[in-house]
Amino acid sequence: MRSVLKTDVVIIGGGISGISTAFWLIKRGIKNVVVVEKAYIGSGSTFKCATGIRASFTSEEHVVLMRESINLWKALSQELGFSYMRGGYVWLLSNEDQLKAFRELSRIHNSFGVPTRIISVEDVEKLVSKIDTRSILCALYDPLAGKADPFEALYSMAGFLRSAGVRILQQVEATRILQNGPQVVGVETTKGIIQGPIVVVAAGYETRGLVKTVDVDLPLKNVPHHAVITEAYKRAFDPLLVDAASGSYLVQTFHGGFIMGTEIEEREEAQPTPRVDFLYKVASVWIKYLPWLRNVNFLRYWVGYYVMSPDNHPIIGPLPEIDGLYVAAGFSGHGFMMGPIVGKILAEWIIDGKPSIPQAARLSYKRIEEGKLIHEKAVIG
Structure with a gap:
């Protein structure tokens, strides 16, 4: 018989987006959170990034969100003690x-x-x-731009989460999202079932395959x-x-x-x-x-x-027709720098039903469905 674990929120992906989402959920009072990572935390894009953090983009959405993310980077570095510098x-x-x-x-x-x-x-x-x-x-x-040490940043956040009782399950691969009608009910993993009414998929290049298990095809490449x-x-x-x-x-x-x-x-x-x-x-x-x-x-x-993503902006927020399913993906090379604000936005979507920053609401999957793409030109490297 396969083991069953019960929780309030399951987060798939132990990179900066997933760990930051767990961080902000804890800050907002959601205590029962499980993070599932198929390898080790940071093993995807986070530990492969170039460390840069900037707001010098070409779209209003990126400029505004990164302005706020930069403020959060400074505050988090002071709270958690990791290396961060505004070197420009x-x-x-x-x-x-x-x-x-x-x-x-x-x-x-x-x-x-x-x-x-x-x-x-x-x-x-x-x-x-x-x-x-x-x-x-x-x-x-x-x-305003700068850099942060991705190893220090992620491990310090993870340390905070563990001290708050968050379970970070490494070497555990999510294989399928489970639903009962229109409601998500958990995640199937290589170590058993994790039941929960809210699932966040922040699994980088594997996000598309995971959400396909509930018949949603994200246009990610x-x-x-x-x-x-x-x-x-x-x-x-x-x-x-x-x-x-x-x-x-x-x-x-x-x-x-x-x-x-x-x-x-x-x-x-x-x-x-x-x-x-x-x-x-x-x-x-x-x-x-x-x-x-x-x-x-x-x-x-x-x-x-x-x-x-089709317009070089992330897809952040709820997915249509499946209650309790959220996604953070398609960062087009900017996931690390956006990590703090993305976690905060997702926590707001989950708890408040909408983000506090209007520009963030424009980055939900709804824009893809409606064909209202917001093209970002400043993608480098």
Whole structure:
């Protein structure tokens, strides 16, 4: 006979979205929560992320939600004691067309309380030591942006949850969502049944397959993206750098290594596979700006998925026609930075029936059903 566990809320996925949702449910007074993770917490996209946190997006929804998420990142880092820094983002611009586009983006950011601004080459040199600026016209500076240590952040949240009595079940795979008519009633796992009237699916690239078990087909696509980290180096500069022309990024971690990524063409649903052409491209981009990097060794290389939605925005909130079923998926590479606000929004959907931020309500599955897509252009790496 298979074991049965009963709870109030079952969360599938032990990454930042799932753990943050459990965190905010506990803060709101929901005490009986179970998190199910098929491997170990953070083993999906969370521990493969580039650590960056920004509000410099192109849509109102992303700008507003990330402005709030940034405030939560600061508060959570102070409460839980993990590494977080507002070192900024510097978007390197090389021509007049980019300048025109980013000047308009800055106007949009400013209208929603995000103080980005166009800065000169001289300002770039002050922010980024020993940068070669010969190919730079100017830059967009996002001073609210920054970075957090994903390992410290997730483990500190998980520690808080365990102390509050939340059960985090690792090496337990959710295989099917259970329903009784229009009502969700739990989750079938490799270790037995978990009964509960509320199920949150925040399982990254496996979300689509799980919700198909209740006949909902989320339009999500898994696209491989690549990243590399160098050996540790002395502290060089604080901002995360973005080369607008190539969609490449570079950031120095708290431990000293430089994480780098760049855009290369990949097939949807392809197996994550290392590629030599990625290494050549990402190295050539950043050696152009930081010639001294040619003397730094690559330490580790990994490939993960960006779970892409049709409009590069996440799907957050209840799913139609199935009471008690919620989803957080399709972050298109931005799941880590959005983690705190996503957990808060989902807790509000579950407890209050709607999110406190109007822009968040626009990111529910309803927009997909109605064809009211909200396109985000600032997807990098």
